Amino acid sequence: MNTDAIIKVENVEKHFKGGEIKALDGANLEINKGEVVVIVGPSGSGKSTLLRCLNLLEVPTGGRILFNGTDITDSKVDINIHRQKMGMVFQHFNLFPNMTILRNMTIAPMKLLKKSKEEAEKKALGLLERVGLADRANAYPSQLSGGQKQRIAITRALCMDPEVMLFDEPTSALDPEMVGEVLDVMKQLALEGMTMAVVTHEMGFAREVGTKVIFMDEGRIIEENTPEEFFTNPQSPRLKDFLSKVL
């Protein structure tokens, strides 16, 4: 086994409605430390399902997922402990609307990591500084733009010091002029060595920041390659077809 693999997906299946819908149909994937794995594919191909299986927001109906060597699909494993190490960023931000930005960012470290208020706020403010939103610490989510909300959602996850960050179409709900500011934060994160799995339609990001790009179709991983090879030398006809539509 590759000792660098943080996440290992082994023959994972996710069936809905008693097997009628095969959202994932035997996926295999390794995510190594420091890698930025970008997942692309047509709508309904299982990208979100794969990503959400990684932290068990969707429970696979078959196969295993190893996180740092532990099979987290085992029902005896306390998934909550492992989730603390896997940050997740959603398409619709999912900030807590009844809490200030600072509270959004400190509630998990305080309650789960037993950090003191001072300690948690210090870290949160440092992160807000880095994404240029330190002055919004006491605002509520409804007072922010979409791009700001998503940058906050990223920092909220970072407050837990995750080993991996999972992104499910983080820029799809944004107005076009706000996409850049979010991608910049993600790029910065990648440069700092964060291990990331990103579902996105931003092919520029995949090419520039990704270390590995995978293409999904009908619940399967069809192709997996370096960004360079992936975009300039696609193998399967379906990927060629897909790229011709999105590029």
Place this chain on the structure above:
Amino acid sequence: MVLLPLSAGEWFADVKKDFIQSFIEDDRWKLFVEGLGITLEVTALSLVMGLAIGVVVAIIRSTYDQQHESMRGAGKVLLKIFNTISNIYLTVIRGTPAMVQLLIMYFVIFASSRNTIMVAVLTFGINSGAYVAEIFRSGIMAVDRGQMEAGRSLGFGYVRTMQYIVIPQAFKNVLPALGNELITLFKETSIVAMIGLRDLTKAAINVQSVTYQAFMPFIGIAVIYLLVVLILTRLLGVLERRLRTGEH
């Protein structure tokens, strides 16, 4: 007191006499004050009990709705049992009149107890719990699924995500409906006079049976009930606005 064939002067004198007999003589106003005290006490204690029951039942029902498919083993069986008990409770309580529930509590279940306050609080606590449960469940269901997912993805367990993230938002959603429930509860407690508890309504009945004057005692308590409802409405409005600051 007869309204029609009297001149204005006579009518006024009559009202004054009724007023003095009903409220001043023998310090009868004290009966009304004590009665209001009992009414408020029963309302407040029933409210606390109703909230406690309602929140628990709402959590059981919404957890069952959202989670039972992904659960396994003993937890699933237990949840199913609690859910069934909750459903029976809701059906029975919401399907029978509060008055009948009160009579059953007093004359059947607690036939040997003369602690009428306890019987009244249990009756209304259990009764309003059923209504609070449905209010609260709709509040929980109205919280976006993404909130639960965000909480879980940070590492909070199901219970802690409910506690820190979902329930506070649900509570805020349903505060107006809970306020209505409180006001309904306050007014509905007037039936405790049936089991001899000396609440505000019973005070008026007692005074009327001594003075044989009905106008002042009953109009009087109507005004008192109305005033309390107006005050409660105002207070709830303030609380709602306080909770909403910052958001939206």
